[in-house]
Amino acid sequence: MCNRRRRVDLIEPSVVGTRNVLNACLKAKAKRVVVVSSIGAVIVNPNWPKDQAMDEECWSDRDSCKTTKNYYCLGKTIAESEAFEYAKRGELDIVTVCPSIVIGTMLQPTINSSSLLLLTMLKENFVDSMHVYHDSFTEVDDCEKLSSEKLQDLGWKYRPLEESIVDSVMNYEERGLLLKK
Structure with missing residues (x-):
């Protein structure tokens, strides 16, 4: 069941x-x-x-x-x-x-999987919500290869990861999500 x-x-x-x-x-x-x-x-x-x-x-x-x-x-x-x-x-x-993870300001009122993943990483690896001491994102060479070629051909551009993380942290802080429970 x-x-x-x-x-x-x-x-x-x-x-x-x-x-x-x-x-x-x-x-x-x-x-x-x-x-x-x-x-x-x-x-x-x-x-x-x-x-x-x-x-x-x-x-x-x-x-x-x-x-x-x-x-x-x-x-x-x-x-x-x-x-x-x-x-x-x-x-x-x-x-x-088909995004793999969505990072940045949350548009929805509740935490989705992407936000929860990043929020968990922030709480476990960052000392202060406004001062990033340890960026735990790493590039992995042997992971699945995904193509965004058609999006890029249409003019879509990646935002810098640092900019997206900062936007996320600020948004999580505004919503009180970075407070320790």
């Missing part, structure tokens, strides 16, 4: 939520919809060649997600493929973005 409930709790909000937003976009006669998905929609693919960057051609393998009970990634994969079904039917022009 626990696994079944967890499966529903993670898949249904992603799929139903995406479907509801796309239906609202249809009613509003939106011209283009940008679906902010997740790296989870592309990263679970054991058959993808290790030397090839993961891009819009790579999807998480649904069977692998089910086998490993990775229902978050399964939900994101199903939701994104449903979004592309809307596009195939000509109902909406859809573009998706």
Whole structure:
């Protein structure tokens, strides 16, 4: 029962939520919809060649997600493929973005996974919320290769990591999230 409930709790909000937003976009006669998905929609693919960057051609393998009970990634994969079904039917022009982590000022009222990850790292590795003494982010050479080439071709540019972390810290401090409990 626990696994079944967890499966529903993670898949249904992603799929139903995406479907509801796309239906609202249809009613509003939106011209283009940008679906902010997740790296989870592309990263679970054991058959993808290790030397090839993961891009819009790579999807998480649904069977692998089910086998490993990775229902978050399964939900994101199903939701994104449903979004592309809307596009195939000509109902909406859809573009998706699959970020691995979102760092910066929180736009939502509650802490999401990215914010929780960074907040945990800040509380464990930084001495003072306004003075960074130890930046625990490191670059890893042997991790999965992900492509943002098409976004960059459209003019999208990375923000400096330091700038994003400073924005996050200031926002977390304003919300009282850096206080020790």
